[in-house]
Amino acid sequence: MSVDEKTIAAELRRLADASRPVNAQAMAARAVARSRRRRLGWSLAAGALATAAVVGALVVVPTARNTADPTASGPTALPENTSEQLQAVRDCMPLGGPVDGMNPRERYPRDADAEDFRELVVHRDAVGSTALVGSEAGFVLCTPQKYEEAFPSTPVFTPWGLALPGALDAGLSGPLTVDAHTMTTDSHAMSDDDQTGGGYRVVVGRVAQEVTRVEIDWADGRTTDAAVADGFFVGRVPARQKADGKHLDTPSPTVTAYDGSGQVISRKAGVLFAPLGPKHAEAS
Numbered sequence: 001m002s003v004d005e006k007t008i009a010a011e012l013r014r015l016a017d018a019s020r021p022v023n024a025q026a027m028a029a030r031a032v033a034r035s036r037r038r039r040l041g042w043s044l045a046a047g048a049l050a051t052a053a054v055v056g057a058l059v060v061v062p063t064a065r066n067t068a069d070p071t072a073s074g075p076t077a078l079p080e081n082t083s084e085q086l087q088a089v090r091d092c093m094p095l096g097g098p099v100d101g102m103n104p105r106e107r108y109p110r111d112a113d114a115e116d117f118r119e120l121v122v123h124r125d126a127v128g129s130t131a132l133v134g135s136e137a138g139f140v141l142c143t144p145q146k147y148e149e150a151f152p153s154t155p156v157f158t159p160w161g162l163a164l165p166g167a168l169d170a171g172l173s174g175p176l177t178v179d180a181h182t183m184t185t186d187s188h189a190m191s192d193d194d195q196t197g198g199g200y201r202v203v204v205g206r207v208a209q210e211v212t213r214v215e216i217d218w219a220d221g222r223t224t225d226a227a228v229a230d231g232f233f234v235g236r237v238p239a240r241q242k243a244d245g246k247h248l249d250t251p252s253p254t255v256t257a258y259d260g261s262g263q264v265i266s267r268k269a270g271v272l273f274a275p276l277g278p279k280h281a282e283a284s
Contacts, residue, residue, distance in 0.1 A: 074172045074206040075231025078118045078134065085119035089133055092142035093117070098157035101277030108157050112137065121229040123202075123236050128186045132204045132234040137166040141202060141234075141276065143184045153184050156276040160206075164278050175208035176257040176266035181273050183239065183248070199239035199248060203255060203271065207231055211265055213258040219251035226255075 081089065093099075093114040100108035112135060120139070122131040131142040133155070140155035158180065159166025171177065186198045203216050207228065214226040214233040226235030242249045250273035257265045 073175055073208040074177060075168060078136065078168070079120065079230045081118050086115070088119055088131065088142070089117050090114050091144070092131070092133060092140065092153075093155050098138070098140045098155045101154075101156040101275060104154045104156070109137075112157070120232040121227050121234050123227040123234045125236070127238075130184055130186070130200065130202055130234060130236045132232055134160075134232070136168050139179070139204070141180075141182070141184050141204065143186050143200070145186065153186075157278070158276045159278055162278075172206065173268075174266050175211060176205065176214075176255065176268055177207070178203060178205040178255050178268050178271050180204050180276060181250075181253060181271045182276050183250070183273075184236070200236045201239050201250060201253075201273075202234065202236045203253060204234045205232070205255070207233055207257055208265070210259045211257040212260045213262075215256045215258070217254040217256070219253050220249060 095105075095107050097107050097112045097114055098109075098117075100106045116135040117133045117140070118135070119142075120132045120134050122129050128144060133140050133142050138157050138159040140157055141153065142155060143153040145153060159170070160168055160179065161171025162179070163170070171179075181201070181203045184200050184202050186200055201218065203226065205214075207214060209231065211231075212228065214228050214235065215223060216226055216235045216237075217223045218237055220240060222237055224235055224237060226233040240249045241247065252270045252272055254267065254269040255271060256267045259265050
C-alpha cells in the first residue's frame with residue numbers, strides 16, 4: 001500500500017511548529033495506519049449499505065398470509081359477475097347473504113351481502129349443477145333445486161383456510177389446495193326409491209395459474225374431472241349408500257392437478273369428508 005505523502009508532510013509541519021523532535025519513520029507508520037483505518041471504515045460502511053439494501057428488499061416482498069408452503073400459489077383476485085351470474089348468486093342467497101350452518105334461517109356473517117360474492121366456477125352434468133360462489137373472505141356452494149320449496153340449496157358460509165376471518169390467500173398449500181369435501185343436495189336427482197335425498201359428494205378448492213385440469217378419484221371406483229376456472233375448481237358425483245343401506249358412503253378422494261402438457265403438478269390424497277361452516281368460533 002502506498003504512503004499518503006500529504007498526510008506525512010502535514011504531520012511533520014504540525015510537530016515542527018510544536019518544537020518537538022521528529023521521528024520521520026514513526027510518523028510515516030502512523031500515517032499509513034490512519035489511511036488503512038479510513039479505508040477499512042469505508043469498506044465496512046459500503047458492506048453495511050449493501051446488506052441493508054438486500055434486507056430492505058427482502059422486507060418489502062409480500063408473502064401469502066396463513067400459508068404453510070413457501071411455494072403456495074392460487075387465485076389472486078375474484079372475477080367479476082355477469083348480470084346472469086349476479087342473479088344466480090342472489091337466487092342462491094334469498095336472505096341476502098350466506099347463512100349459518102347451525103341455523104340456515106340466520107345470516108352469517110351479518111355484514112356479508114350477496115353482492116360481495118362471485119360465481120367462481122360451475123360443475124354441470126346431465127342432472128343439474130353445483131357452483132362454487134366466493135367472496136374475499138369465504139365461499140358457499142349453490143345447487144339449484146327442482147322443487148320451489150327446496151330452492152336454493154342452503155348457502156352455508158365457510159371461510160377460506162377454514163378459519164375466521166378468512167382471506168383469498170388463507171390456507172394455501174402449494175399449487176393445489178382442497179378447501180372442502182362435503183355434501184350438497186340436488187332434488188333433480190331424486191326418485192321415489194332414492195334414499196340419498198338427491199345427495200351429491202362435492203370437492204372444491206383453489207389452484208395455481210398453471211393448473212389446467214383437476215382430476216378427482218372418488219375412492220369408490222369413479223374418477224371424474226372437475227370444472228376449473230380463474231384459479232378455482234369444483235367437482236361432484238351422485239352420492240352412494242354404504243352396504244348397510246342406511247348411511248352415505250364418503251370415502252376419502254384423491255385430487256390431482258395437471259398443467260397444460262399433462263404433467264402432474266400436485267396431488268392431495270386422503271381428503272376427509274366434513275360439513276361446511278367455520279372451523280373455529282368467530283374471531284372477536
